[in-house]
Amino acid sequence: MSDTAVAMGAQGALAQGRGGLWLAAFSILLVTAMLASLGLGRLSIPLPVVAGILGHTVLPVPETWSVLEERVVLLVRAPRVLIAALSGAGLAMCGAALQGIFRNPLVSPQILGISSGAAFGGALAILLGFTGAVLIGSAFVFGIAALVVVGLIARIDGRTETATIVLAGIIVGALFSALVSLLQFVADPDSSLPAIVGWLMGSFASATWGRLALAAPPILIGIVGFYLLRFRVNILSLGDDEARSFGVSVERDRWIFFALAALATGATVSVAGVIGWVGLVVPHAARLLVGEDNRVLVPASALLGGAYLVVIDTIARTATAAEIPLSVLTAIVGAPVFAVLLRRSWKRERGA
Numbered sequence: 001m002s003d004t005a006v007a008m009g010a011q012g013a014l015a016q017g018r019g020g021l022w023l024a025a026f027s028i029l030l031v032t033a034m035l036a037s038l039g040l041g042r043l044s045i046p047l048p049v050v051a052g053i054l055g056h057t058v059l060p061v062p063e064t065w066s067v068l069e070e071r072v073v074l075l076v077r078a079p080r081v082l083i084a085a086l087s088g089a090g091l092a093m094c095g096a097a098l099q100g101i102f103r104n105p106l107v108s109p110q111i112l113g114i115s116s117g118a119a120f121g122g123a124l125a126i127l128l129g130f131t132g133a134v135l136i137g138s139a140f141v142f143g144i145a146a147l148v149v150v151g152l153i154a155r156i157d158g159r160t161e162t163a164t165i166v167l168a169g170i171i172v173g174a175l176f177s178a179l180v181s182l183l184q185f186v187a188d189p190d191s192s193l194p195a196i197v198g199w200l201m202g203s204f205a206s207a208t209w210g211r212l213a214l215a216a217p218p219i220l221i222g223i224v225g226f227y228l229l230r231f232r233v234n235i236l237s238l239g240d241d242e243a244r245s246f247g248v249s250v251e252r253d254r255w256i257f258f259a260l261a262a263l264a265t266g267a268t269v270s271v272a273g274v275i276g277w278v279g280l281v282v283p284h285a286a287r288l289l290v291g292e293d294n295r296v297l298v299p300a301s302a303l304l305g306g307a308y309l310v311v312i313d314t315i316a317r318t319a320t321a322a323e324i325p326l327s328v329l330t331a332i333v334g335a336p337v338f339a340v341l342l343r344r345s346w347k348r349e350r351g352a
Contacts, residue, residue: 003165019296020073022289026303033307037081038073040085045069080207083215084313085306087204087272088282090219090264092305093226093298095279096286097257100233100294102162108280109265112165112258113172113275117146118269120176123183136214136270143266146172149259160251162240165258201325202273202315215271222264226298228255233294250341275309276333282308284341 038054039045045053045065053073055061094109101110109115121142125135153168154160180200187193216347232253235243240250268275282305283297290300312333316324 019290019293019300022300023296023303026286026300026307030303030307030310033310034081034085037084037310038077040314040318041072041077042318043069043072045073047303075209079209080204080313081310083207083212083271084204084310086216086223087268087275088278088300088309089306090222090268091278092282092286092301092308093223094264095262095305096283096294096298096301097226097230097233098261099283099331100237100278100297101254101257102166103237103239105167105241105284106280107166107277109261110173110276112169112265113146113150113176113262114143114262114265115269115274116173116176116180117149118266119143119144119200119245120179120183122199122270122273123180126199127183127187127192127198129192132166133214137209139270140218140266142176143269144262146176147262150263151255151258160254165254173326174350199273200327202275202330203316203323203325204214204272205317205323207271211271215267218267222260222267223302224257225260226264227302229260230295230298233257233298237294268314272326277330278305278309281334281338281341284338288341288344295348 035047035050039047039050048066050073051068052061053065053070056063056070056072056349061197095107098107098109098111099105110240118139122135124141124142125131130138150165150168150172151160153171154164156164176297184193184196232248235246235248236250236253236257243250267281283301286300286304287297290296312326312329316326316329
């Protein structure tokens with residue numbers, strides 16, 4: 001066993017012990033954020049009432065609430081909160097895993113061109129007059145198609161290198177972004193253009209149990225896959241040669257992670273539009289708290305990302321009379337937070 005492997009094992013045991021406490025804290029934060037979000041809005045519902053409505057579905061709890069409160073919690077806010085939590089968890093997990101694989105803290109799910117491809121698919125569906133399941137399906141299919149194109153461009157002589165994948169992702173992302181701009185240029189300014197722009201800016205306003213049923217399976221496949229394979233992120237983050245010395249098929253594992261990222265990101269964009277910064281900022285915040293070990297960092301990013309996007313969505317629909325687009329809020333919050341985190345990280349590295 002190499003010195004690197006021994007060091008990884010010792011650091012991993014320490015990180016997992018400390019990380020368990022952080023995972024418990026992030027779990028409590030996520031549940032608290034979801035319960036609070038269910039009660040907040042134009043119709044404010046006290047937390048005990050929210051708990052009673054939720055408990056009433058499985059336990060014989062005395063009804064002390066109105067029919068309106070029950071419908072608001074179960075039919076309006078519950079699917080929205082669940083989609084926000086799943087989307088935040090999926091995007092943050094993608095960011096944490098991809099940053100480890102690429103060994104680059106500036107990588108986010110957008111680097112593979114998946115978001116741009118899904119954005120084009122959704123915009124095309126809106127331009128053609130489709131909504132609902134067709135819009136979701138179109139965005140999802142084009143998100144996966146973008147990843148396939150990246151793979152075809154990056155594969156040279158039967159192999160793919162990290163640098164070529166990044167460059168291919170930038171190329172494909174730029175191409176689909178240009179196609180989205182073209183769709184906006186030809187769209188009807190009185191009908192389809194406002195719908196396309198509104199959808200691209202991100203929102204969970206159209207969340208229903210039906211949309212949750214469509215989006216949850218691919219997002220959950222991505223989340224569960226990332227969790228089960230999180231230890232392989234540590235190995236891939238060592239570099240291709242070191243990873244191969246552990247008997248790992250680098251290219252196969254790398255593309256498995258890319259496929260999981262495509263599932264989670266494509267499904268999120270299909271139901272909520274393009275939501276930036278979550279996959280970039282949340283893993284950095286989690287890394288400062290739980291450390292570099294991806295066995296802890298990946299699930300910690302998921303829990304923190306879910307709580308973060310639930311809070312952002314709650315602010316988006318309660319701060320003003322008109323709902324604020326999610327991408328606006330995530331950028332306003334994410335940019336300064338990311339700057340602070342980077343400065344703290346640089347200072348810590350210099351002091352080490």
